[in-house]
Amino acid sequence: GQNIDQPTEMTATEGAIVQINCTYQTSGFNGLFWYQQxxxxxxxxxxxxxxxxxxxxxxxxxxxxxxxxxxxxxxxELQMKDSASYLCAGxxxxxxxxxxxxxxxxxxx
Amino acid sequence: GAVVSQHPSRVICxxxxxxxxxxxxxxFQATTMFWYRQFPKQSLMLMATSNExxxxxxxxxxxxxxxxxxxxxxxxxTLTVTSAHxxxxxFYICSARxxxxxxxxxxxxxTRLLVL
Numbered sequence: 001g002q003n004i005d006q007p008t009e010m011t012a013t014e015g016a017i018v019q020i021n022c023t024y025q026t027s028g029f030n031g032l033f034w035y036q037q038x039x040x041x042x043x044x045x046x047x048x049x050x051x052x053x054x055x056x057x058x059x060x061x062x063x064x065x066x067x068x069x070x071x072x073x074x075x076x077e078l079q080m081k082d083s084a085s086y087l088c089a090g091x092x093x094x095x096x097x098x099x100x101x102x103x104x105x106x107x108x109x
Numbered sequence: 110g111a112v113v114s115q116h117p118s119r120v121i122c123x124x125x126x127x128x129x130x131x132x133x134x135x136x137f138q139a140t141t142m143f144w145y146r147q148f149p150k151q152s153l154m155l156m157a158t159s160n161e162x163x164x165x166x167x168x169x170x171x172x173x174x175x176x177x178x179x180x181x182x183x184x185x186x187t188l189t190v191t192s193a194h195x196x197x198x199x200f201y202i203c204s205a206r207x208x209x210x211x212x213x214x215x216x217x218x219x220t221r222l223l224v225l
Contacts, residue, residue: 031212042202042219043153048212087152095211097143101152 002026004100006088011106012078020073020086020103028093032064032071035087037102043087046073075105083107111137113205115217122193123225129189130220132203138183139205143214144176147200159186183208193224 003025012018024032031050035043049055049064049071061074073086085102092098112135122128132142140161145153157167157178165178177189186205190197202219 040200040221042216044216050212091212095206096155096158097214099152099155 002090002092002098004088004090004098006086006100006103008101009104009106011108012075014078014080014107014109016078017074017076018078018105020075020088020105022071022073022088022100024069024071024088024090024098024100026090026092026098029066030091030093030095032062033089033091033097034060034062034071034073035089037085037087039084046086078107080107080109111135111205111207111213111215113203113215113217115201115203115220117220118218119221119223121223121225124194125192127189127191128193128222129187130201130203130222132186132188132205132217134184134205134207134215137205137215138208139186140183140208141206142180142186143204143206144178144186144188145202145204147202147219153202156188190222193222195224198222198224 006022034046037043047062054063059076064071085104087102088100089097114133116131142159144156147153156171157165159165159178159180161180167173180186200219203217204214207213
């Protein structure tokens with residue numbers, strides 16, 4: 001079956017670094033996505049990885065290891081506005097997104 | 110960047126009435142649109158995949174006669190919740206796949222439905 005696993009909740013301190021892990025199993029693989037979702041809003045796209053390695057985009061970086069079925073989202077210099085849910089999604093061979101349950105990130109001052 | 114709109118953004122209706130939600134891709138063409146439902150503190154649940162000019166494909170457990178989907182053009186898909194009940198109250202989000210890129214999906218802002 002297809003499955004996406006990520007932690008339910010994480011807490012971090014403003015200004016610090018946090019890594020949100022995601023493991024995936026999909027029928028075929030066409031990439032791994034990370035989305036940010038603030039309460040009451042639709043998800044917004046953060047990153048897309050289809051090849052192994054690290055993709056850096058400002059304060060956010062995303063890593064993929066296809067052999068391990070593993071990805072992480074790294075957030076640096078955390079700000080209070082980064083408090084949100086972070087959704088990991090794998091794209092299967094039909095280009096359909098398989099969603100994780102999301103990781104609620106709580107930022108404390 | 111690509112923009113997807115949804116209308117209405119919020120709707121309150123009485124039990125038993127039908128509600129139509131529109132999803133439009135504003136600056137790109139989308140042969141495929143997806144309809145999601147999200148209950149509080151839960152992840153997105155794919156309801157159906159809508160392909161322009163053909164019948165929608167519904168996920169297991171989603172009643173196709175209750176959630177009518179029409180994808181009449183490359184920029185518009187509609188979801189109609191028929192005979193809505195309080196348990197249908199949820200956040201409905203659409204996404205549209207750019208015709209030029211299989212992996213690119215853009216999300217609409219969502220529609221919050223409250224059935225009284």
